[in-house]
Amino acid sequence: xxxTKLTIxxxxxxxDTLTLEQIMPRVVDTILRSNTFATKxxxxxxxxGSATMDFPIKYQVGTAIxxxxxxxxxxxxxxxxxxxxxxxxxxxxxxxxxxxxxxxxNNTAAKVLDLTKVExxxxxxxxxxGLGTMMWGDGTGNASKDILGLKAIVDxxxxxxxxxxxxxxxxxxLSGTRTSSATLSLATMRTMYNAIADxxxxxxRIYTDYPTWALYEQLLQPQEKIFKEVNIVxxxxxxxxxxxxxYAGMEIVPDRKATTGVMMFLNENYLDFYGxxxxxxxxxxxxxxxxxxxxxxGNMYNEVSNLGFYWTGFIKTQNQFAFNSFIILAGNxxxxxxxxxxxxxxxxxx
Numbered sequence: 001x002x003x004t005k006l007t008i009x010x011x012x013x014x015x016d017t018l019t020l021e022q023i024m025p026r027v028v029d030t031i032l033r034s035n036t037f038a039t040k041x042x043x044x045x046x047x048x049g050s051a052t053m054d055f056p057i058k059y060q061v062g063t064a065i066x067x068x069x070x071x072x073x074x075x076x077x078x079x080x081x082x083x084x085x086x087x088x089x090x091x092x093x094x095x096x097x098x099x100x101x102x103x104x105x106n107n108t109a110a111k112v113l114d115l116t117k118v119e120x121x122x123x124x125x126x127x128x129x130g131l132g133t134m135m136w137g138d139g140t141g142n143a144s145k146d147i148l149g150l151k152a153i154v155d156x157x158x159x160x161x162x163x164x165x166x167x168x169x170x171x172x173x174l175s176g177t178r179t180s181s182a183t184l185s186l187a188t189m190r191t192m193y194n195a196i197a198d199x200x201x202x203x204x205r206i207y208t209d210y211p212t213w214a215l216y217e218q219l220l221q222p223q224e225k226i227f228k229e230v231n232i233v234x235x236x237x238x239x240x241x242x243x244x245x246x247y248a249g250m251e252i253v254p255d256r257k258a259t260t261g262v263m264m265f266l267n268e269n270y271l272d273f274y275g276x277x278x279x280x281x282x283x284x285x286x287x288x289x290x291x292x293x294x295x296x297x298g299n300m301y302n303e304v305s306n307l308g309f310y311w312t313g314f315i316k317t318q319n320q321f322a323f324n325s326f327i328i329l330a331g332n333x334x335x336x337x338x339x340x341x342x343x344x345x346x347x348x349x350x
Contacts, residue, residue, distance in 0.1 A: 287311055
């Protein structure tokens with residue numbers, strides 16, 4: 001096989017000396033891909049109210065009830081049935097570095113795109129992309145400084161022995177359902193659904209990787225292959241959504257960040273990202289950063305509103321004509337009812 005190199009044919013000097021080049025007023029993103037789960041979590045961020053987020057949970061039944069008649073003695077003992085799950089905030093940053101010479105060169109009448117705005121939005125999207133990777137992990141990355149992820153949250157103690165500061169071996173109701181099944185079938189999916197659902201308390205969405213999503217599609221009859229528009233950001237009118245398959249009345253959506261061969265059954269009523277509000281007053285020049293905008297096209301971030309990122313403002317270097325700054329996100333992914341989540345793992349076929 002002979003590979004040929006594509007040659008760009010340029011105009012001759014007659015044209016080049018008399019004609020300006022045209023730069024399109026946008027940047028086409030060819031690297032960042034779908035980050036569905038993280039986008040959903042960050043779009044509905046809740047406030048991290050204190051140094052830790054504490055969730056009171058009931059983990060066992062109290063003193064046994066009993067029938068009685070007449071003057072029978074009634075039970076008087078007390079059983080402590082509650083305990084606190086605790087989550088600490090985690091901190092994630094992306095720097096924005098610009099050379100002063102580049103800023104000056106960009107600030108001309110011929111400027112098509114503002115260098116500072118483009119780089120700010122680009123780095124904010126890079127940060128969102130990195131968070132997506134963390135949110136599918138177990139939180140142990142970088143000496144356990146990473147955001148807590150689904151690998152730890154949706155587990156039975158195999159990968160994550162504790163959750164919210166509590167040992168799953170001691171508090172058994174904090175375990176999710178984890179099932180290894182090389183073969184994906186409607187029967188295994190129903191078994192998983194039944195294990196974590198009770199009447200109206202049921203999983204709300206399934207997230208998986210693209211190959212596993214395609215395997216599920218093969219299980220459906222032609223009349224069952226109904227695609228529904230999935231609105232990952234329901235309160236943002238500009239977000240157009242995308243097509244997702246359906247199972248048991250809920251959407252199955254693909255995510256490029258998803259672990260290969262894993263299908264996550266999540267009840268998103270018990271799963272949220274809690275973010276700390278940055279005290280902007282203590283950082284001169286700091287402000288919120290919008291991940292969305294019209295400067296970039298080709299990725300899923302251009303329709304998502306502010307995700308709670310904060311910019312520190314430019315910090316001058318001591319011996320360079322350059323400026324550095326940081327985009328910060330503080331918070332953590334938390335669940336207050338791990339047993340309502342489950343996952344099928346090691347899926348390779350149907």
